[in-house]
Amino acid sequence: MRLLILGGTAFLGRHLVEAARARGHEVTLFTRGQTNPGLFPDLEHLAGDREHDLSPLEGRRFDAAIDTCGYLPRVVRASAGLLADAVERYVFVSSLSVYVDAPVVCETTPTQGEPDPESEDIGAYYGPFKALCERAAEAALPGRTLVIRPGLVVGSHDYTGRFSYWPRRVAEGGEVLAPGRRETRIWLLDARDLAEWMIHLVERQVTGTFNAAGPGTPLTFGQLLEECKELTGSDARFVWVGDEFLLDHGVVPYTELPLWVPDQDGGYPELDLSRAVAAGLSFRPIADTIRDVLGRGGFDARTAGAFGLPRRPVGLEPERERALLADWRSSGKPGEVP
Numbered sequence: 001m002r003l004l005i006l007g008g009t010a011f012l013g014r015h016l017v018e019a020a021r022a023r024g025h026e027v028t029l030f031t032r033g034q035t036n037p038g039l040f041p042d043l044e045h046l047a048g049d050r051e052h053d054l055s056p057l058e059g060r061r062f063d064a065a066i067d068t069c070g071y072l073p074r075v076v077r078a079s080a081g082l083l084a085d086a087v088e089r090y091v092f093v094s095s096l097s098v099y100v101d102a103p104v105v106c107e108t109t110p111t112q113g114e115p116d117p118e119s120e121d122i123g124a125y126y127g128p129f130k131a132l133c134e135r136a137a138e139a140a141l142p143g144r145t146l147v148i149r150p151g152l153v154v155g156s157h158d159y160t161g162r163f164s165y166w167p168r169r170v171a172e173g174g175e176v177l178a179p180g181r182r183e184t185r186i187w188l189l190d191a192r193d194l195a196e197w198m199i200h201l202v203e204r205q206v207t208g209t210f211n212a213a214g215p216g217t218p219l220t221f222g223q224l225l226e227e228c229k230e231l232t233g234s235d236a237r238f239v240w241v242g243d244e245f246l247l248d249h250g251v252v253p254y255t256e257l258p259l260w261v262p263d264q265d266g267g268y269p270e271l272d273l274s275r276a277v278a279a280g281l282s283f284r285p286i287a288d289t290i291r292d293v294l295g296r297g298g299f300d301a302r303t304a305g306a307f308g309l310p311r312r313p314v315g316l317e318p319e320r321e322r323a324l325l326a327d328w329r330s331s332g333k334p335g336e337v338p
Helices: 013-020 073-083 126-140 165-172 191-203 221-233 243-248 276-277 286-295 318-330
Strands: 004-007 026-032 044-049 064-067 088-092 145-150 175-179 207-210 238-242
Touching: 004 013, 013 026, 013 238, 026 238, 044 145, 044 221, 064 073, 064 191, 073 088, 073 126, 088 126, 126 145, 126 207, 165 286, 175 221, 175 318, 207 286, 221 238, 221 286, 238 318, 243 318
Parallel strands: 004 026, 004 064, 026 044, 064 088, 088 145, 145 207, 175 238
Antiparallel strands: none
């Protein structure tokens, strides 16, 4: 198949290219040429800016286009509109953030409402914008659109540090501040599993909407940290610190302590993945993902930031972590795991 990937040199796009090539497909990349410009030198690279210059795509034909980097509805509308007569299928990478809060999230759960029509603040309206992007793609290619709604995607080449913080921090050893409750279930999906499954769907010409998350069996925060400890051979000792204490001390969920969603904020919803699993989504062991992050290019969480994005303050700085643990102990709180 001839595949066009909008993006393709950063994180998920990079894994999509590798999965497509492993299956023998012909891949063309459309990028600004700013992110890892030397990557995949043997592939066709079309240079352009999807916000202002789609001309390199004019007159081209592909079997499918995979849009990994659509965040604003007007931008997706332009890309999908231009490609409507040039591709058989349009694959849009959306997000589980499109949904309203619900105890159990499935593909029919309502999506978020309209954002401020005068705003293009992606940070403020990420979920609503993604929902509108989905509609824009489907409007341009009715019945020929595949929408994938991932949750947290993790693995090598992830520039956010949202997952790699934990394997790296645990590997450093010593007392590790672990947030919330060890039995909290967390959801994450290896980028390789997502990419391979998406290429599989494209090959089968599947359309429709699918949630995408993992792992396949329930994973708790405590199990994740213990797996990191076992694989790294560290002497880490986990101190589980309560939500209320962390919030009272101004710790920012999901950034200063990645993967932490306080119970007061609703915690993680239950996800219905039955449709994706029936369509072939499979999951490698979490140990494989941890090894991949540690050994094949997981970014250092404390210096996370790339591709023109501002540095994200992901993970606790060592001094802040030590101070929080000292305050937690001085308050008489338990929490250390022997």
